[in-house]
Amino acid sequence: MNKHMDRRGLLRLLAGLGAAVVVDQRLAFGASATCSGVFGELDEAAIAELGREYLSQRSDAAAVDAIAKLLAESQDEAKTLEQLRARVLADFTAGRIVNLAGWFVSETEGCVFAALSRCASEV
Amino acid sequence: MLLDAEQLEDGALLEAKVIIAGGGMAGLLLARQLGDAGIDVLVLESGGQSQDARVQSMYAGKMTLGGPSNSQRTMDGYLIASRVRCLGGSGNVWGGKCAPLDPLDFERRDWIAHSGWPLTRSTMQPFYDRACDVLELPHFSVDAQAMTGAPEPLFASGPRRFTARPRGYTRCSGAVANSTYQDYKVAAANHERVRIYLKANLTRIEMSEDGERVAALDVRCLNGRTHRARAHTYILAMGGIENARLLLASSDVHRNGIGNHSDWLGRGFQGHAVIEKEGQTSVQLLRNSAVLAPFDVMNRSKVHIVLGASDDTQRALRGVNFTVTLPRAIGAVTGAPAAALAVAKKLASASTSERREAYFMIEHTPNRESRLSLIRDELDELQMPRVRLDMRFGAAELDRFMPTLAMFASELGRCEAGRVQWRGGAEDLVASMSLSRHHMGATRMAVSAKSGVVDEHCRVHGVQNLYVAGSSVFPTSGIANPTLTLLALALRLSDHLRGRIST
Ligand SMILES: Cc1cc2nc3c(=O)[nH]c(=O)nc-3n(C[C@H](O)[C@H](O)[C@H](O)COP(=O)(O)OP(=O)(O)OC[C@H]3O[C@@H](n4cnc5c(N)ncnc54)[C@H](O)[C@@H]3O)c2cc1C
Numbered sequence: 001m002n003k004h005m006d007r008r009g010l011l012r013l014l015a016g017l018g019a020a021v022v023v024d025q026r027l028a029f030g031a032s033a034t035c036s037g038v039f040g041e042l043d044e045a046a047i048a049e050l051g052r053e054y055l056s057q058r059s060d061a062a063a064v065d066a067i068a069k070l071l072a073e074s075q076d077e078a079k080t081l082e083q084l085r086a087r088v089l090a091d092f093t094a095g096r097i098v099n100l101a102g103w104f105v106s107e108t109e110g111c112v113f114a115a116l117s118r119c120a121s122e123v
Numbered sequence: 124m125l126l127d128a129e130q131l132e133d134g135a136l137l138e139a140k141v142i143i144a145g146g147g148m149a150g151l152l153l154a155r156q157l158g159d160a161g162i163d164v165l166v167l168e169s170g171g172q173s174q175d176a177r178v179q180s181m182y183a184g185k186m187t188l189g190g191p192s193n194s195q196r197t198m199d200g201y202l203i204a205s206r207v208r209c210l211g212g213s214g215n216v217w218g219g220k221c222a223p224l225d226p227l228d229f230e231r232r233d234w235i236a237h238s239g240w241p242l243t244r245s246t247m248q249p250f251y252d253r254a255c256d257v258l259e260l261p262h263f264s265v266d267a268q269a270m271t272g273a274p275e276p277l278f279a280s281g282p283r284r285f286t287a288r289p290r291g292y293t294r295c296s297g298a299v300a301n302s303t304y305q306d307y308k309v310a311a312a313n314h315e316r317v318r319i320y321l322k323a324n325l326t327r328i329e330m331s332e333d334g335e336r337v338a339a340l341d342v343r344c345l346n347g348r349t350h351r352a353r354a355h356t357y358i359l360a361m362g363g364i365e366n367a368r369l370l371l372a373s374s375d376v377h378r379n380g381i382g383n384h385s386d387w388l389g390r391g392f393q394g395h396a397v398i399e400k401e402g403q404t405s406v407q408l409l410r411n412s413a414v415l416a417p418f419d420v421m422n423r424s425k426v427h428i429v430l431g432a433s434d435d436t437q438r439a440l441r442g443v444n445f446t447v448t449l450p451r452a453i454g455a456v457t458g459a460p461a462a463a464l465a466v467a468k469k470l471a472s473a474s475t476s477e478r479r480e481a482y483f484m485i486e487h488t489p490n491r492e493s494r495l496s497l498i499r500d501e502l503d504e505l506q507m508p509r510v511r512l513d514m515r516f517g518a519a520e521l522d523r524f525m526p527t528l529a530m531f532a533s534e535l536g537r538c539e540a541g542r543v544q545w546r547g548g549a550e551d552l553v554a555s556m557s558l559s560r561h562h563m564g565a566t567r568m569a570v571s572a573k574s575g576v577v578d579e580h581c582r583v584h585g586v587q588n589l590y591v592a593g594s595s596v597f598p599t600s601g602i603a604n605p606t607l608t609l610l611a612l613a614l615r616l617s618d619h620l621r622g623r624i625s626t
Contacts, residue, residue, distance in 0.1 A: 097532055
């Protein structure tokens with residue numbers, strides 16, 4: 001099983017967003033950073049399960065789209081991670097949490113799983 | 124001196140300045156203290172020197188556990204299994220875990236019905252210190268860091284929504300290695316002013332005709348002999364359930380039971396419950412083991428900490444006391460949770476992490492429907508009505524569990540300290556409860572007879588010479604194991620009586 005989200009996966013992720021402009025930009029960046037680069041090696045099936053569970057609890061896909069876009073447009077892993085971290089901390093500070101697979105995580109983490117799982121399910 | 128009531132001639136009259144019914148931790152400490160003040164004390168103890176099934180069976184009764192929107196559980200066995208009826212009482216088996224109540228536990232909280240003690244934590248502090256001396260524990264200051272030497276290790280920054288609460292273990296328990304409990308019993312039994320009658324069951328409190336004084340006690344033995352006992356002052360120290368049982372059963376002058384002016388006797392019963400689902404309640408901490416060491420409960424010689432909802436958190440949520448205990452490291456998760464935690468770890472740039480078993484405790488607030496009553500047509504071997512315990516948790520605490528846990532989870536996340544595992548809602552909390560053997564509230568303390576059974580000196584309202592010792596007097600019970608507090612109250616009561624009883 002392909003545990004990394006490669007360039008193909010990333011393109012599918014972008015296609016999933018339905019934003020041609022973003023795809024163009026992303027292609028121009030040459031897909032140097034992949035999602036797998038940001039979070040290390042993640043089990044696709046596990047991520048897909050978390051993503052599905054998140055989407056089953058939250059109907060608003062806009063937040064997921066925003067995270068997917070952030071991931072897709074990322075050129076600098078450290079910077080992307082820092083941006084996500086800031087969102088996660090803001091979520092926890094405001095009590096924006098969700099229970100996935102029996103664990104309380106931030107809404108942003110939920111969106112990350114949903115964004116990654118879109119891609120994972122299409123690869 | 125240890126004596127055997129079964130060996131007395133039938134119909135004997137036992138007399139002393141003070142009679143204490145019950146030779147458990149409370150009764151024996153009181154006996155020793157009053158004896159030290161030169162007062163002649165007689166202790167009536169139901170059991171012998173060791174446990175006996177026939178004696179223990181007098182603790183049998185019926186019990187249910189429930190709460191709004193939760194399935195009711197039948198737990199009859201709890202009444203026998205959660206206490207010990209012989210000299211030394213439950214002290215023979217208790218875990219020895221000690222903690223004082225928190226300052227807020229004593230306060231009246233306008234969002235919690237029937238909350239508030241007539242005492243404060245600062246009034247209690249010197250008695251807590253003395254109780255710690257009795258149990259050979261370090262003193263519990265209100266400042267956890269001063270006591271444990273460990274700053275709160277998880278929520279170092281921002282608002283202090285959860286704070287460290289120290290807990291210690293004493294060797295003064297019959298159940299632990301190198302126990303000092305035998306010395307505790309001997310200190311009372313060998314006291315020159317103290318006589319302890321074993322196998323002496325208090326079965327009725329006889330009131331004066333005007334109902335304002337105890338006139339005498341009926342004492343029965345399992346060999347059929349009956350005796351009378353008479354004193355200047357009487358103290359009930361038969362444990363959190365039997366204290367209420369005797370007051371309810373002694374109804375010939377006060378029809379609803381002694382001290383039952385406002386129908387509080389037996390009501391407001393509280394028991395601490397651990398909320399835990401096997402393998403499904405844990406906390407993944409993004410810290411290393413050294414930082415987490417103060418949470419370890421395995422080392423009994425060290426004070427450990429649990430995390431408790433701060434006063435501000437309880438006020439903000441209009442919530443109740445709540446703690447999280449993180450006793451030990453356990454195996455890592457797999458599958459989806461492992462992926463979720465890998466992301467959390469990456470986000471926090473944590474180089475290490477540890478999964479800890481967790482259990483949650485939520486304060487059981489005083490609830491009139493949570494009550495002890497008598498089963499009049501079911502009698503024990505001594506013709507005493509058996510007890511019925513309907514322990515009820517209320518919406519007050521069950522509805523606040525999830526918001527408090529969610530705040531805890533948010534705080535862990537905000538401080539990049541970890542993630543919390545829990546699945547379920549308020550409707551399955553009762554099913555997830557394991558009950559502690561703590562029996563509180565059934566003879567609650569209140570300034571006025573309108574809202575309780577005993578006054579701030581543990582004297583039964585309206586009765587001049589009858590006192591109650593033990594956790595049954597707690598109007599609220601926080602989340603602290605009760606024995607340290609009941610011993611502190613016993614010390615306070617002995618000080619109170621010393622000044623009032625001539626030697
Ligand atoms: C397994 C277990 C673990 C525990 N762990 C902890 C812990 O870690 N921390 C903590 O704080 N608490 C703990 N507890 C609770 C603790 O043991 C009690 O709070 C404490 O021992 C109560 O002391 P007491 O003297 O008030 O009552 P008891 O110990 O119940 O003593 C009452 C005495 O009265 C006698 N008696 C009863 N009826 C009559 C009668 N009719 N006539 C004459 N005598 C009578 C009994 O035989 C007994 O000796 C635990 C309890 C158990 C069972």
